Amino acid sequence: MTSALKDKIIEVCDKKIAQKGANVGISFYAFFKNKNDNPKMLMEAATWWIETHQLDHFEKAVKIKELMQNY
Known part of the structure; x- marks a missing residue:
């Protein structure tokens, strides 16, 4: 994942x-x-969301932020 997308x-x-x-x-x-x-x-973003983490369509923003900070 690019740093630009992560940020x-x-x-x-x-x-x-x-x-x-x-x-x-x-x-x-x-x-x-x-x-x-x-x-x-x-x-x-779609690959990270759907394939890598198998997330639901909507997720809590705090969860996504935490995943990003630890990625």
Whole structure:
């Protein structure tokens, strides 16, 4: 996983947690704009989320942040 994607995921998780609390759920789409302007990075996130960790579509942002920090 690239450091740019890892940093982005942690940043988005921090923002969502600050806005909506520790129970907020996110999907890997939360890390991207509605327009798919970076398909390579999207596939990298999807592979990490779905294949590597076999996560559900929505997961708690605190869980994702923790996984990222330990990855």
